Amino acid sequence: MDYMLILPEIILTITGIVLILLDLGLAEDRKGAVPAVAGIGFLAALAGLGPSVGQNTQVLWQMYSIDSVSLFFRTLFLAVGFMAVLVSWEYARRTKMAIGEFYHLLVFTTLGMMLMASTHNLIVIYLGLELSSISSYVMAGMLQDEPRSGEAALKYFLIGSVASAIALFGMSLVYGLTGTTDIVDAVGRLQLAPPALVVTAGLFLLAGFGLKVGMVPFHMWIPDTYQGAPTPVTAFFSVGPKAAAMAAILRIFVLSFLGLPALGAGWRLMIAVLAAISMTFGNVTALLQTNVKRMLAYSSIAHVGYMLVGIAALPPRDLSAVLTYLAAYAIMNLGIFAVVILVEDQGQAPEIDAFRGLAYRAPWAAVAMAVFFLSLVGVPPTIGFFAKLQLFLAAVDAHMVWLGVILGINSAISVGYYYSVVKVSFLRDAEGVPPVRAAWTISAAVVLLAVGTLVAGIYSDTILRWTASGVTLLMR
Amino acid sequence: MDTRSFIDVIVFVAGGLLFPIISFGIARLLAPHNPTPEKLTTYECGVPVIGDSRVRFPVHYYVFALLFVVFDVETAFLYPWAVVFKQLGLFALVEALIFIAILVVGLVYAWKKKVLRWV
Numbered sequence: 001m002d003y004m005l006i007l008p009e010i011i012l013t014i015t016g017i018v019l020i021l022l023d024l025g026l027a028e029d030r031k032g033a034v035p036a037v038a039g040i041g042f043l044a045a046l047a048g049l050g051p052s053v054g055q056n057t058q059v060l061w062q063m064y065s066i067d068s069v070s071l072f073f074r075t076l077f078l079a080v081g082f083m084a085v086l087v088s089w090e091y092a093r094r095t096k097m098a099i100g101e102f103y104h105l106l107v108f109t110t111l112g113m114m115l116m117a118s119t120h121n122l123i124v125i126y127l128g129l130e131l132s133s134i135s136s137y138v139m140a141g142m143l144q145d146e147p148r149s150g151e152a153a154l155k156y157f158l159i160g161s162v163a164s165a166i167a168l169f170g171m172s173l174v175y176g177l178t179g180t181t182d183i184v185d186a187v188g189r190l191q192l193a194p195p196a197l198v199v200t201a202g203l204f205l206l207a208g209f210g211l212k213v214g215m216v217p218f219h220m221w222i223p224d225t226y227q228g229a230p231t232p233v234t235a236f237f238s239v240g241p242k243a244a245a246m247a248a249i250l251r252i253f254v255l256s257f258l259g260l261p262a263l264g265a266g267w268r269l270m271i272a273v274l275a276a277i278s279m280t281f282g283n284v285t286a287l288l289q290t291n292v293k294r295m296l297a298y299s300s301i302a303h304v305g306y307m308l309v310g311i312a313a314l315p316p317r318d319l320s321a322v323l324t325y326l327a328a329y330a331i332m333n334l335g336i337f338a339v340v341i342l343v344e345d346q347g348q349a350p351e352i353d354a355f356r357g358l359a360y361r362a363p364w365a366a367v368a369m370a371v372f373f374l375s376l377v378g379v380p381p382t383i384g385f386f387a388k389l390q391l392f393l394a395a396v397d398a399h400m401v402w403l404g405v406i407l408g409i410n411s412a413i414s415v416g417y418y419y420s421v422v423k424v425s426f427l428r429d430a431e432g433v434p435p436v437r438a439a440w441t442i443s444a445a446v447v448l449l450a451v452g453t454l455v456a457g458i459y460s461d462t463i464l465r466w467t468a469s470g471v472t473l474l475m476r
Numbered sequence: 477m478d479t480r481s482f483i484d485v486i487v488f489v490a491g492g493l494l495f496p497i498i499s500f501g502i503a504r505l506l507a508p509h510n511p512t513p514e515k516l517t518t519y520e521c522g523v524p525v526i527g528d529s530r531v532r533f534p535v536h537y538y539v540f541a542l543l544f545v546v547f548d549v550e551t552a553f554l555y556p557w558a559v560v561f562k563q564l565g566l567f568a569l570v571e572a573l574i575f576i577a578i579l580v581v582g583l584v585y586a587w588k589k590k591v592l593r594w595v
Contacts, residue, residue, distance in 0.1 A: 017581055024588045 002059040005066045007048035008074060009114060015041025016107040023100025031099050035089045038103040042082035042110075049074060062182065063121050070118030072323055072467060073247050077117070080240045080330055081110040083445055087338045088232030090345050090439035097142045097230065106236070109135040113240055117247035120255070122171040122181040125248050129167065129212070132241055133160045140229040140237070152228025159211060159221040167208025173201035174256075187256045195263065202257045202267065209252075212245035215304045216278040226297035231344055234293060235337030238300045239330040246307060246326060250319060258314055272312035272403050278305030279410040286417045292340055292350045295417055296333075299376065302410060303329055309391045309407055313398035321390035323467035324460070328387035331456060332375040335449035339369040342442050346434045355421050357430025365436065365443075366425050368450035373418040375453045378411045382453050386460035539591050543583075550579055 003010070015038065022034055052074070055066045084106055092099045112132030116125050137160060141153025175181055177197055178189035190198055211218040226234045258264050282302030289295035307329070310322035340350050342365055348354035359366040375384030388411065395404035456463060517525055557564070557572055586592060 013578075017578065020581055020585055024585060 004051040005055060005057070005059050006064065007051060008045040008078065009111060011045040011048050012041060012107055012111045012114070015045070016104045016111065019100065019104035019107060023104065026100070032093070034099050034103050035085050035092065038107060039082060039085040041107060042078050042085060046075070046078045046082070049078070058120075063119060063124050065118050065120055068466075069247075069250075069319075069323075072327075073117035073243065074114050076243060076327060076330055077110050077113045077240060080236065080243075080334065081106060083334050083338075083449070084232060084236040084240070086441045086445040086448075087235055087334070087341050088230075089441040091230065091232050091341055091442075094345060095143060095230065098144075102139065102142055105135040105139050108132075109139065109236075110240065113244035116244045117251075120183045120251065122174060122183065122252075125251070126164075126168060126171060128244070129164060129248070132244060133164060133212075136160075136233075136237065136241055139233045140225060142230050142233060146228070148228035149230065150228075152225045155221050156225045156229075163208050163211035163218075165208075166204050166211070170201050170204030170206075170208055173197060173204065177201065183252055183255045187259065190256055191260060198257075198260070199263065202253075202263075205252055205257075206249070209245045209249045210274075213242050213249070213304050214301055215274055215308060216281050216301065217274075219278070219281070219301045222301055223294050223297045226300070227291060227294045231293065231337060231341045231350065234297075235334055235341065238296070238333050238337065242300070242304065243326050243330065246304075246322070249311070250322065253311065254314060254319065258311075268312050268314065268398075271308055272400055275305045275308035275312055276403060276406045278302065278308060279406060280305075280413075283410050283413040283417075287413070289417065290352055292352055292355070292421060295352075295421075296336065296340070299414065299417070300333065302414065303333070303376075305410070306388065306391055306407060309395050309403055312403065313391075313394040313400055318468060320464055320468040321387075321394045324390055324463055325387040327463060327467070328375070328383040328456065331449055331452045332372050332382070332384055335372040335446065335453060336369065336376065338442060338445045338449060339365055339372065342436070342438055342446060345438065345442060346436055348433070352421055352424055354433065355425040356428045356433050358425035358436075360430045361433065362436035362438065365438070365446055368446045369425065370422055371450045371453050373422055375457070377415050377418055381457045383456040383460060383463075384453070386457055386464075390464070536591075536594065539586070543586055543591070546579060546582055550576070 018041075019034060019038060022037060023031075026033065049071065052066050052071055055071075056068070057066050058064065059066060085103070088102070088106075091097075092102060109132045112128045112130070112135065115128030115131065117128075119125055119128070137153055137157040140156045141149050143149035171181070174186055174190070177193040178186040180186050180189070207218065211221075214222040226238065229237065253267070258267050260267075279302045282298045282300070282305060286295050286298035286302065289298060307322055307325050310319070310325060313321075342362075343354050343358070344350055346354075355369075358369070371382065375382035378384045378388040380386075388407070392404045392407055395401070395407065514524075553575065554572065557568060561568070
């Protein structure tokens, strides 16, 4: 039955509704149960993925794809949602966020991302995009007393609505040219359509989803939104919605535009150039930041650039490099934000100075942070190294050695700003900064993610095999 | 490409542009010109204007508009469902009930959060 295959989505919907009702029914001092319910919902949805394993089918009137790519993304999003619950638990309590609202928005955002990543249909992609975006605009403004949080929400809202409109216009062009909203059906008919219109449609789609992933030249909202939003929300934004928009780009572009014989090479070159600019811009600008959240915002622009390398270098290599990098990025970036939240929970602003002497205040957190930074740079034996190696090999195989070289140089540049945080936490004493008292939730998140970064690095071939199996399907 | 349909569009656009130009032009030529301060103010509804229109106004309107959209969409979904109700049978009935139940949660939420109260 179809409904067993969309069990995770059904469970998440029910969880979201239960959370709304809990928000109404629970007294203010008993709201502590809310994050627990959200966490249980995410775990139950993960278990609900069981029937989807090994399936390759389209359900709900060909609108929803259950294949290994969608399985990959749904697992990723549910895991990211669960980690977001863990890292936000103490933060939400401390900042007096409206937790009842925060957690059901988190659940619905995750649901929207899952819709986006598991369909071939442009309308369903748009539906998922809106569901996740509208919930996340509110999440960015959750700290009602902070003007910066409001600024973050407003900027995200304005840019996000423009992005949705642009993407929708591109979709309408595809529909106008082909008479279908199904990407697989559209491919053949796009080849017969006037090239100028196909290019226009592709550019609109790339600009719309490019705004969502935050690649150069559509990155301008990223630093302000990431800095102003509550840190657990920033952690979630930097991996969740980004990966969802990347999934939409993969589905739309790999299936249609990159495969068009007349235009494919041009698209690949354009994405390669955008990748090179994104990496370089993100890394060089991050060097100048003193606020760690803002620094990680620029770093996330650079990481989107790395992922685009994998898309530009698509044939002859497959998509597994991009998918592996997405998984690796999710683990290590959530990890580094978990450490930032841990430091912020001690009542400090997330400036580099707040990390002074972290190695003496909380040695385990400092070591975990070093692991995350090493992984973000791409040093073995972490998952970051193996994922970046795949991207590099893909670039070389596609005869884009120049792109591989830029990737390598950028990894070297990124050492500069990552090291500045590691340096103050290991080499400076902890005078004048409060000792670390960590809640068990945030500690569990830091430890889990640090172990994940190392273990995933050791078992990276298993992850590669898993992602590679999904790709043949997407490339057919 | 079929150019004939584009000629229709051009004629339509040209007509749309010419209509206000001609009608305002004729009015300009024929109408008596006798302005008084009252006539020069912005027309609102015939009542004398009080104050500036650029003021802060309560966002209640926005929330009511949002709630309206929710139930507007509900109608848009339920109407076609009601038309083919007999062919779809029990399954669609259950689906429609779930759909309405989810919307009711939204209404209860708005109600409990005191959004429906006009302050």
